[in-house]
Amino acid sequence: MHELSFGTWLIHISSVIEWIFTIFVIYKISTSKKYNLFFWLSLAMVPNLIGAMCAITWHIFDNQDVLYGLVTLQGIFTFIGNSTLALASFTIFKKEETYG
Numbered sequence: 699m700h701e702l703s704f705g706t707w708l709i710h711i712s713s714v715i716e717w718i719f720t721i722f723v724i725y726k727i728s729t730s731k732k733y734n735l736f737f738w739l740s741l742a743m744v745p746n747l748i749g750a751m752c753a754i755t756w757h758i759f760d761n762q763d764v765l766y767g768l769v770t771l772q773g774i775f776t777f778i779g780n781s782t783l784a785l786a787s788f789t790i791f792k793k794e795e796t797y798g
Contacts, residue, residue: 701757701760701761702757707757710750710753710754710757711754713750714747714750714751714754717743717746717747717750718747720743721740721743721744721747722740724736724739724740724743725737725740728740735786735789735790735793736790738786738789739783739786739787739790741782741786742779742782742783742785742786743779743783744779745775745776745778745779745782746775746776746779746780746783747779748775748779749771749772749773749774749775749776749779750772752768752769752771752772752775753768753769753772755768756768756769756772
């Protein structure tokens with residue numbers, strides 16, 4: 699775990715914690731206020747979280763070449779996550795209901 703500085707680790711870990719918290723909050727809002735589209739938004743965030751966990755796992759094991767497949771997985775999950783987030787956001791934007 700010595701490959702990254704303390705500050706970089708702090709940013710990596712806090713970002714994952716923030717992402718988990720945000721998914722949970724959006725999910726709770728979707729269920730308590732019956733904003734069904736927001737459920738899909740919280741679900742669309744999961745692939746990005748998986749991608750972040752792939753990156754952190756690779757760094758935990760000092761960026762070993764054996765685990766380089768995690769870098770590929772991270773890229774794939776980031777692409778899927780960005781695509782699903784764009785789709786979920788566009789769907790919420792196009793919906794005629796107003797929230798608030």
